[in-house]
Amino acid sequence: MDRIDSSLIALRRIIRTTELFGREIRQATGVTPAQFRVLQIISESGFVTAKTISMRMQVSQGTVTSLVDKLVRDGLALRQKSSEDRRQIHILLTNAGRETLVDAPDPLQQRFVRKFRAMEDWEQAMLVANLERVATMLDAEDLDASPVLATGEIRPAGA
Amino acid sequence: MDRIDSSLIALRRIIRTTELFGREIRQATGVTPAQFRVLQIISESGFVTAKTISMRMQVSQGTVTSLVDKLVRDGLALRQKSSEDRRQIHILLTNAGRETLVDAPDPLQQRFVRKFRAMEDWEQAMLVANLERVATMLDAEDLDASPVLATGEIRPAGA
DNA sequence: GACAAAACTTCAACAGTCAAAGCAAAATTA
DNA sequence: TAATTTTGCTTTGACTGTTGAAGTTTTGTC
Structure with a gap:
């Protein structure tokens, strides 16, 4: 087998592992990978707007709304209207959300x-x-x- | 920045690229990445059973049925009852399916x-x-x- | 021949995703 | 200041991927 094949196979293995890992994380935390990623993004800054999440994840705003909906539904995050700019909504973690991150590194x-x-x-x-x-x-x-x-x-x- | 961060970032870049590439492939071929993978798997062997696809992709049989449904619907693949084992169904490419693979290197x-x-x-x-x-x-x-x-x-x- | 196993499909239920349309609050402009 | 545009977010409708459970048909086995 030539080196090109070997390298492509190794690359594919790396990628596939990360794919399969999505299922693992769900098992471990009860949260889907996409939701988990939102949790991580929030926690990096303390609070964050939907727009930020949308850009960081390269995903539409509608998608972000639906992801955050689920986190809120499950008590992991909160929405809080910004007082400076009332169009904006700050999204932040609850204790349960923080725990999810800590408990499920x-x-x-x-x-x-x-x-x-x-x-x-x-x-x-x-x-x-x-x-x-x-x-x-x-x-x-x-x-x-x-x-x-x-x-x-x-x-x-x-x- | 320490080496651990550097390596994680590099890895993340690699993975992210493949993610974005999924959108690219959809744009170029009109077929989703999952469907494209099915096409590739079929073409490797000429024809293939649902079970094989299921194992290769590490996905349930129901998923395979639904993916193949779409390929058949779009005229890229065909189902054909096996004559040796009538439980099995051979899945094979149409010309359009083969073209999709060729045109989308x-x-x-x-x-x-x-x-x-x-x-x-x-x-x-x-x-x-x-x-x-x-x-x-x-x-x-x-x-x-x-x-x-x-x-x-x-x-x-x-x- | 009865019964278990294998290969598929069907069904119901979610998650993620987008585009388009809608709403509310700023920002800009007339 | 009033009208208009832009910005930020949600809603809606639609579609893909995915699973698990239940059902069908065909084989295989005792």
Whole structure:
């Protein structure tokens, strides 16, 4: 088998793992990956507007509304009208929401980090360099990449 | 920024690219990524059973039925009762289905392959090794078998 | 021949997603 | 200041992907 095949297969394995992980996270937290990601985005800033979430996730506002609806329904987040700009709505976490994040740290990421830490210094450096190279090869330059592995699922745009 | 963050960001970029690519493929072919994958799986073997697709995609049979329904509806695939085992149904491509595959070559993959080919021999070898390593690091399989000494909390990045 | 297993489909129920339309609050402009 | 446009968000309607459970048909087995 040639190297091109090997590399493509490895890449596919990486991607597939993250796909399958969506199911894992749901099992562990009772929250879907998309909802989990919203939770993470909120928690990064304390509170956040729907617009922000929409842009960070590259998803329409309607989608954000529906995601936040579910988080609110399940008592993980709250909506709160902004007093400065009444068009805006601040979305923030409840204690239950914070707990969900704390109690369910990203196992995929943990798995990776744990193994990464076990590597020799030079191995770590090499791995980082190669990952970055691959990312660049795929032309993923100008993306908002936060150091969080929790991925949304690969989903088609609806009709 | 430490190496852990760098590596997670790079990984995230890779994953994000493939996510966005799903939209690209839909745009280019009029077929959703899931349906496209089914098309690819069929074409690898000429014809295929629902069970096979289900296993290959790690998805329930009901899902496969619904995906194939759509491909048939759109004239890209056909169902054909097996004569050996009448429980089985062979799924195969129509000409339109084959065309969809041909007309929509994988730009993400091409992109990668082109750049990969341009690399030095030793660089290619190193890249493959690192990708495979990452794939293994993310795989859940060896979780039980891995000699994990660190029982302590692993910080969820970002939070 | 009765019964279990296998391969599919059907059905009901969700989640995620979008586009388009609607509403309310700012911002801009006349 | 009044009218108009823009901005932020929700609602609605529609569609895909997905599952699990129940049902159908065909095989296989005792």
